[in-house]
Amino acid sequence: MAIPPSLTQLSLAPVFNTKAVALETSVPPDTFRAWERRYGVPCPQRTQGGHRLYSERDIAVIRWLRDRTAEGMNISHAVMLLSNVLEGEETLPAANITRGLDQLVQELTRTLTSFDAGASDRLLSEAFSLHPFEQVLLELIQPVMVEVGERWHRGEINIASEHFATEFMRRKLASLINIFESVATRETIIVGCAPNELHDMGILFASLFLVRRGWKVIYLGARVPISDLLETIAKVHPDMVCLSGTTVEAAHSMQDVAVAIQKTHPQIRFGYGGRIFNVEPSLRTNMPGFFLGHDARELIENVATILARPA
Ligand code: B12
Known part of the structure; x- marks a missing residue:
């Protein structure tokens, strides 16, 4: 999802004609003229004779929109994302543009624990513009x-700060899921947390990675009771169910869920993951189903392999 680091610093001088832009970007003129008509980007100037002249920044914008649509993103969503990123960049001091992710971790932790949504938003825009999405x-x-959660666990910040940060991120992740799910065309996967599991950021991450790769996700969130999950499976007929567990108690309750799914819906593939299975791998030993990996990136690779095999 990287936008050229210094997009706002690229020249706005109107120098390239339509043919040069088409050659430079491999996007047909009809397409980027339609984007201009409908969304106002790119934004070429006109010669006295009325011909369009594009800038370096216009070319970078067209390339970026081309890549997003090639990934399957709807063009209006791509334009919306682009304007968020640009807005963030415009307000960032140029010297900050070279910050690495580790510096951004500290900064974002600080802005979130100071209840500063605007600054947090700008930092996220900066990150998405400079670094690959995943x-x-x-x-x-x-x-x-x-870091925010551990500070709460250590008593350094109160639960209000933790909730502010978690809700801020939840909204961001959910809006990204909305963008990608409109174009999801692959198999249907139910995702959620084990029955007594409250930590749901991990499974939100997992959902975003899955929808971004085109799977249809039915997101059930935290603490999914066994009976409700079984009912949902019967209604939705998913190709797979993925559950997340962060605590030992969650891992134990998940075992009951896995057994129940195997009994009632033996054709459904069941997979699991989450922090507790990473830090205590022995918990995987008696768990029916597939361990789907240590993080959301491994999850999408494993899901692709499992779903490619006959059920
Ligand atoms: C934030 C947080 C909270 C928040 C949760 C907010 C929310 N809605 O999620 C709040 C403050 C509410 C909270 C509450 C509690 N917490 Co807490 N919490 C954390 C903390 C700091 C971070 C969790 C997090 O958001 N991580 C970010 C996400 C993105 O990472 P992740 O979950 O690991 O997910 C990644 C991978 O694990 C994997 N993954 C996740 N799910 C899946 C699923 C599949 C299928 C796959 C393949 C991969 C996968 O991919 C993800 C992305 O890469 C952890 C500490 C830690 N180091 O994790 C403690 C921690 C998990 N909490 C802990 C505890 C004890 C609790 C409480 C019981 C405390 C209490 N006394 O009340 C409560 C209640 C929890 C409950 N009933 O479930 C302990 C658990 C200890 C244990 N061994 O069981 C931890 C480890 C803190 C500690 N140091 O002791 N917590």
């Missing part, structure tokens, strides 16, 4: 959530 999730948002 790297921002795993190397910025995940450590920030762990």
